[in-house]
Amino acid sequence: MRIFLYCLFFVNFVFATPISLVGKKYEDLKLKQESCPIKKVSISKHKLWLGYVQFNNGVVVALSSPKYTFAYSLQNKKEDIYKVYITDYKTGKIIDSQTAFYVFGSKIMSVGGDDIIPFSKKVDAQDFLEKQSGKKIYSIDRMTANFINYLELR
Structure with missing residues (x-):
């Protein structure tokens, strides 16, 4: 019985993955x-x-903006991070930063x-860019330490 419990614990530990935050809202x-651990401002505001x-x-860990989210993720070991998420500016829902x-x-x-304004749909980003005098639409590849520092x- 003891061996079974150890095996069960081991399998659970090895194969357990955190639950995705995609589609949720802050309140959820x-x-x-x-x-925010970087800006020291209220998260809920x-x-x-x-x-x-x-x-x-x-x-x-919640951060007060996309810029600070990437800065914080770059300060931590990549292998310790499961996922980085940001809030879609149009819908208020959490989206995967990679897409x-x-x-x-x-x-x-x-x-x-x-800062950079995130959207889950390119059409929403394009619409925002035109209405708010944006300069360019980027993907995750542009979110480097140099760009965040800039x-x-x-």
């Missing part, structure tokens, strides 16, 4: 965290801008100033 997560880093152990479209250079600012300096 019921996070106890109150402030910036719901349209939130990003999330989900670690392999299931812990979710999002990011509008750069618009006149809309996050709590941290110049946003912080603008």
Whole structure:
């Protein structure tokens, strides 16, 4: 019986993966965290801008903007991170950062100033770019340390 329990525990530990946050909203997560670990501002006051880093152990850390989400994820070991999520600016739903479209250079600012505005659909990003004087639409490949630092300096 003891061997069975050890095997069960081992299988559960090895194959357990965190639950996806895609499609949820901030309120669904019921996070106890109150402030952004980088900007030190209230998380609940910036719901349209939130990003999330989900670690392999299931812990979710919310950040006050996409820019700070990528900055935070770059500060942590890649192998410790399960997924990085951001909030779709149009729907307010959480989306996978890997598949999002990011509008750069618009006149809309996050709590941290110049930022990238994420969308799950390219058509929504294009519409936003045109209406808000955006400069370009980027994919996840552009979210490098140099680019994030550039946003912080603008």
